[in-house]
Amino acid sequence: GAGVSQSPSNKVTEKGKDVELRCDPISGHTALYWYRQSLGQGLEFLIYFQGNSAPDKSGLPSDRFSAERTGGSVSTLTIQRTQQEDSAVYLCASSLSDVHEQYFGPGTRLTVT
């Protein structure tokens, strides 16, 4: 079946603009995760959803970051008033539940100029 998909694959935006990143998880996966990866670094946890609720938002770097998930499926990560330090690859993953292995999408490379 289809894997996790993310859009756009690349996004270049000007500092101060808002951006929306989208994630389509594998059908039937109840858990969905957002991570950020800077060049040559590991993954930084941002937020995860179990169904439509987010039990842990502690990884969001600032109040400029928000995420939502509707219908237990698609999720969007929104970054308001982007800053240059927001430039990174944003990865989404999904899993059957929060104690199962995660399947990753290809990521969105965000560049803030």
Next chain:
Amino acid sequence: SQQGEEDPQALSIQEGENATMNCSYKTSINNLQWYRQNSGRGLVHLILIRSNEREKHSGRLRVTLDTSKKSSSLLITASRAADTASYFCATAPYTNAGKSTFGDGTTLTVKP
């Protein structure tokens, strides 16, 4: 600091040799997972080992878990050039399993 930390940071071996990577963590876990990332963006899940398991195998991969030492190792036997990648461990905390924490990874280079 990261919950999971891999060691070594980089490893270079000849094709056919075995590669061992280690992961240490700090708090009690529900499970520990190993992932591979080739140059590019996608991470591929390799093995998940639960806190009540001590060893798991998948093809040429062998993962061990020692919860008393809070450490895990990934062994790749008979390595191939195609195994060249970065390898990450991720720990799912016992009380908040969805909040996986990744280390900075081990970069493995397998020379033909």
